[in-house]
Amino acid sequence: MDFKWYIVHTYSGFEEKVKALLEQRIKSENEGMEQYFKEILIPTERVIELIKGEKTMSSRKFYPGYVLIHCLDLHIDEQKDNEKTKKLKKAIWHLVRKTPKVTGFVGGQDPIPLPEEEVNKIKERMEEGAKKPRPKFVFRTGDHIKIVDGPFTDFTGRIDEIFPERGKVRVLISIFGRETPVELDTIQLSKI
Numbered sequence: 247m248d249f250k251w252y253i254v255h256t257y258s259g260f261e262e263k264v265k266a267l268l269e270q271r272i273k274s275e276n277e278g279m280e281q282y283f284k285e286i287l288i289p290t291e292r293v294i295e296l297i298k299g300e301k302t303m304s305s306r307k308f309y310p311g312y313v314l315i316h317c318l319d320l321h322i323d324e325q326k327d328n329e330k331t332k333k334l335k336k337a338i339w340h341l342v343r344k345t346p347k348v349t350g351f352v353g354g355q356d357p358i359p360l361p362e363e364e365v366n367k368i369k370e371r372m373e374e375g376a377k378k379p380r381p382k383f384v385f386r387t388g389d390h391i392k393i394v395d396g397p398f399t400d401f402t403g404r405i406d407e408i409f410p411e412r413g414k415v416r417v418l419i420s421i422f423g424r425e426t427p428v429e430l431d432t433i434q435l436s437k438i
Contacts, residue, residue: 247281247282247318247319248318248319249284249316249317249318249319250316250317250318250319250320250321250359250360251314251315251316251359251360251362251364251365252314252315252316252317252320252342252351252352252353252357252358252359252360253309253312253313253314253315253351253352253357253358253360254312254313254314254315254342254348254350254351254352255311255312255348255349255350255351255352256311256312256313256347256348256349257311257347257349258310258311259310259311260347261288261307261310261311261312261313262288263346263347264313264345264346264347264348265286265288265313267345267346267347268286268313268315268341268342268345269286271341271345272341279337279338279341282317282318282334282338283315283316283317283318283338284316284317285314285315285316286313286314286315286316287313287314287315287316287368287369288307288313288314289307289308289309289312289314289368289371289372290305290306290307290308290372290375291305291306291308291371291372291374291375291376292304292305292306292375292376293305293306293375294433295433301433308368308371308372312352314360314365314368315342316365317338317342318334318335318338319335319359320335320338320339320351320356320357320359321335321356321357321359322335322336322356339351339355339357385405385408385415385432385435385437386405386408387405387406387407387408388404388405389404389405389437390402390403390404390437390438391403391404391405391417391435391436391437391438392435392436392437392438393417393419393430393434393435394434394435394436395433395434396430396434398419398428398430401419401420401421402419402438403417403418403419403420403428404417404418405417406418406427409429413431413432413433414429414430414431414432415429415430415432415435416428416429416430417429417430417435
């Protein structure tokens with residue numbers, strides 16, 4: 247059996263629910279379907295954010311509104327596939343498509359498989375995010391920010407330089423009418 251990765255579009259915010267419902271439907275409603283599904287993946291990474299002065303970990307979805315499914319190749323080959331195989335592939339497509347909160351496959355009736363290299367990159371990114379959580383907000387030079395923690399709380403400024411390897415930025419803030427550079431941790435900031 248040939249397995250491929252497919253992207254399924256869901257209602258945003260319901261990715262976990264869709265995963266749970268799919269797993270439940272695969273096990274209960276359609277006996278024998280488990281062998282045609284290998285994995286259901288919601289690409290996420292762990293991020294650090296500051297909530298009420300406390301560093302907290304949360305997870306952020308790479309692709310809100312999407313779930314990856316590793317299942318039997320759904321492409322129907324009119325020359326090679328017999329009627330039983332065609333029927334099975336259609337049943338798998340309908341099982342996924344008729345799951346509550348699923349709006350469809352990327353590619354519609356004939357879903358487009360995701361290349362294995364792309365899936366490997368996504369999994370690597372997930373592993374990196376689990377080992378070394380990143381700040382929740384991604385900043386760029388020139389962004390206007392507000393400081394939400396530390397001795398400069400409530401000051402506003404502009405990002406002058408970013409030090410991604412250290413998770414820090416240099417911010418220019420106005421103190422006594424002078425623009426002053428201050429180095430801060432990225433979790434001490436929020437975008438304006």
